[in-house]
Amino acid sequence: MERDIIGRIRFGGGVKLSFLDEFEWIKRLTKDKQSIAVQQACGVQTGIGDDAAVAYMSSGHQLVMTCDTMTEEIHFKSITMRDKDIGYKAMAAAVSDIAAMGAMPRYALVSISFPRHADPLRIEAIYEGLYECANRWSVMIVGGDTTSSVNGMTISVTVIGEVQAGKALLRSAAKHGDIVFVTGELGCSAAGLDFLLRQELPSGQWGHSGKPEIERLIQAHGRPDPQIEAGLLLQSSGVCHALNDVSDGLASEAWEIAEASGVGIDLIEDRIPIAEELMAYAQEVEKDPLDFILYGGEDYQLIGTMQAEHAVDMQMKFRAAGLQLYIIGYVNMESVGVRLVQSSGYVVPIEKKGYNHF
């Protein structure tokens, strides 16, 4: 809320922030980023500036709510993420959770804590990134809180969306006979991070490879695209069962579906798509690209299951919508867990481990 931004900055703020008049500060962060007309068209009656925001929801719909937090040195460092990307990705990660329910994101609240000595331009860049992502998906930022912290930055984004009542896609809905799909290539974000960390640059400097394929990996890490259209298409189809977003790597997400649904999942190695740039990078650093895919995180593609007989039809619908759908495995009832059907024909268990932050 505006009140909070004023109050907390004004009194919690130190030298660097105090030169900014409180209203000037709010204006810089939020003004003109989403016009009143756009906000109204998107259902906002009262946005930033009162104790709470007031907004409309579509009738016959349920609320879908999530929040996602990123902390400095844990989820990002200045050598792995540019400030604008930090904002973009914080919003994208929360929006992705809404996509993973087959729902439509509508409103967001943003809470940022940062040290008193922080450079206001950094905060402005983060807000620019937040709005860039929000605007791309017509998510209205209706409130938030900006506070000082003793050390380090924390960004927490809550996104509120809606889904037709009873139609949310839960991770517990996988059924025997389903196929397992993903909506895009995985592992690129983790490879981009791997590249940036290997540069060992001083804090604040930014790694450039000069190679377009590496830049695409870095882009995947800093600017992931939440798969909202794919989620909505899957939800409206009526044939999708379980759905999850890949925030912690394919292994971890497949395990979550398997455990929540009480089923087994077999992933077929040869069917898992591998981006060319990931393949090239993995060769360069002498790693198995599958490691990035299974145990890397933050790609924010969707993984789910659907009735096998509808899979090809759905793939065509995805193609027609300019989206991708890869069938990478199937659900079995043998036991609860995840296995990999290797190219050699061997079937090996996949460990239930996920993304390891710094």
Add this chain to the structure above:
Amino acid sequence: MERDIIGRIRFGGGVKLSFLDEFEWIKRLTKDKQSIAVQQACGVQTGIGDDAAVAYMSSGHQLVMTCDTMTEEIHFKSITMRDKDIGYKAMAAAVSDIAAMGAMPRYALVSISFPRHADPLRIEAIYEGLYECANRWSVMIVGGDTTSSVNGMTISVTVIGEVQAGKALLRSAAKHGDIVFVTGELGCSAAGLDFLLRQELPSGQWGHSGKPEIERLIQAHGRPDPQIEAGLLLQSSGVCHALNDVSDGLASEAWEIAEASGVGIDLIEDRIPIAEELMAYAQEVEKDPLDFILYGGEDYQLIGTMQAEHAVDMQMKFRAAGLQLYIIGYVNMESVGVRLVQSSGYVVPIEKKGYNHF
């Protein structure tokens, strides 16, 4: 979300947290705090455990959304707040923003970041406090995120409520001829904080006065009561215009209404209620109790304006409901701002300043 709690704790967590199995940890924090039956009765279809929560809203209602963040050493220290109180107050502050719109709080999402070396029992106590407050007002905690931080604790609570469409009470709605009211005594929280800070106890120790009147001040600081019933009564009456919660002191909140509504507000010194325990404490520390009231914060009473002719009737309704309503001033059109009509008869401007955190 459960996934996040697992993922982040498991991989971001250090020695102290790692002894806890991931599921055990989630269970400790959230299990049995709000039963499935209670959640369902309160509109939750899918709570903690999927990418996002799914819940119902009342038809014909608008969403009301807010978020409030507290950071360690800025909004609380171990000598000013017990862990359970930190959780209670974090929830109360966000719920109070919903009350200040005349709305009903329904769902909450909690984001906590804490250092890897944090004592898990501290986090559990904070969660207990969060649930204690949430349960008291039937707010369902449907999600959140638990992450590590490099230093210090940050708690961000988002609350989602609802209000009959078009009926939210905005701070911009004060009108000429309105009276100004508050729903309870102010300044006690700031006095309680003042007492605790004066003890100069080592970190982790807790001040006890042995005097019940001081304990009431400490209670006001650690366990504020959001005024939901009062807000709903004001909203349903149809005669209340502007409404705000007193989080930053009476002066700051009155200024917010005055500026948002483009009016002047005169507060009458003799009509501002002063709690006996505040009066006694102020005498003891040789301070003016009005300083705590005007410039202290975090009482979470409501301040608002309503049509003068309905004020007495509303006071009787409040009394019948076991609530308080003090008429402390009036709206004028002379200029935008806030003045104090002193006991002496002098009218002096009130500074537009608010609560000063440590």
